[in-house]
Amino acid sequence: MTSVVMNHFATNFESDYEPIDFKNSLEDFKEFQHAAHAMIFARDTERFWNALEKKAQILMHIRFDGYLGFPGGLIDKGESVLVGLQREIQEEIGLDPTCFPFANSDHVSSHINYKTKLALHFFAKEVALEEFKMLESNMMTSKEFGVEVLGPTRVPLYTMEDGYRGLPVFLNNMFIGNSRHQLLNCALKFNLLTKQEIDEALEASNRINNVVNKSS
Numbered sequence: 001m002t003s004v005v006m007n008h009f010a011t012n013f014e015s016d017y018e019p020i021d022f023k024n025s026l027e028d029f030k031e032f033q034h035a036a037h038a039m040i041f042a043r044d045t046e047r048f049w050n051a052l053e054k055k056a057q058i059l060m061h062i063r064f065d066g067y068l069g070f071p072g073g074l075i076d077k078g079e080s081v082l083v084g085l086q087r088e089i090q091e092e093i094g095l096d097p098t099c100f101p102f103a104n105s106d107h108v109s110s111h112i113n114y115k116t117k118l119a120l121h122f123f124a125k126e127v128a129l130e131e132f133k134m135l136e137s138n139m140m141t142s143k144e145f146g147v148e149v150l151g152p153t154r155v156p157l158y159t160m161e162d163g164y165r166g167l168p169v170f171l172n173n174m175f176i177g178n179s180r181h182q183l184l185n186c187a188l189k190f191n192l193l194t195k196q197e198i199d200e201a202l203e204a205s206n207r208i209n210n211v212v213n214k215s216s
């Protein structure tokens with residue numbers, strides 16, 4: 001691997017992100033870059049193929065760099081986290097801040113990566129399923145669609161009978177920053193998945209990883 005690639009991957013492990021307090025973090029870490037992203041989700045009680053529970057729809061997207069992530073982005077100098085989040089979300093998914101404003105009460109977690117000098121703030125907003133579908137279909141008319149954002153994706157929260165397909169396979173994608181942790185943390189916090197379901201999906205996901213690495 002070239003050093004540029006090695007450097008990128010060596011500074012982007014989930015374990016490189018340590019939790020910090022959100023309050024005063026712009027001041028406490030003023031030499032750092034700050035970014036804010038958000039998970040928009042809707043509960044969905046529908047079952048399909050007579051067995052699988054949808055549980056919820058969670059909006060993620062494929063980014064320009066091929067990674068999966070959540071809408072959001074870097075906070076500009078002098079901007080508050082909430083204003084920056086709202087601006088980025090409007091650019092990336094066309095969400096009207098007057099209809100869907102984010103508040104401090106939507107904050108879920110903040111993490112810092114001392115290697116990359118980046119602070120990541122994460123928010124979550126629950127909407128009704130009909131609103132979710134409307135937001136998702138509007139994404140393709142946003143300013144950044146086709147540039148920073150290549151398309152919306154929903155997260156399969158179920159695991160199929162074989163124990164692998166569904167969430168475990170999905171978790172083997174490449175996730176930007178600590179977005180995989182943000183996803184699972186929110187799924188637990190909002191009771192979309194149980195701790196046991198998450199642990200089992202992660203175990204199955206690791207088993208897939210081992211098999212794929214051994215065979216290549």
Ligand SMILES: O=c1[nH]cnc2c1ncn2[C@@H]1O[C@H](COP(=O)(O)OP(=O)(O)O)[C@@H](O)[C@H]1O
Binds near residue numbers: 035070071176177179
């Ligand atoms: O969904 C996410 N969750 C956690 N971290 C993310 C997510 N998306 C991007 N990041 C991290 O935040 C940094 C800035 O985010 P992003 O690339 O969205 O900003 P930009 O659109 O303003 O350039 C990225 O380089 C990456 O490290």
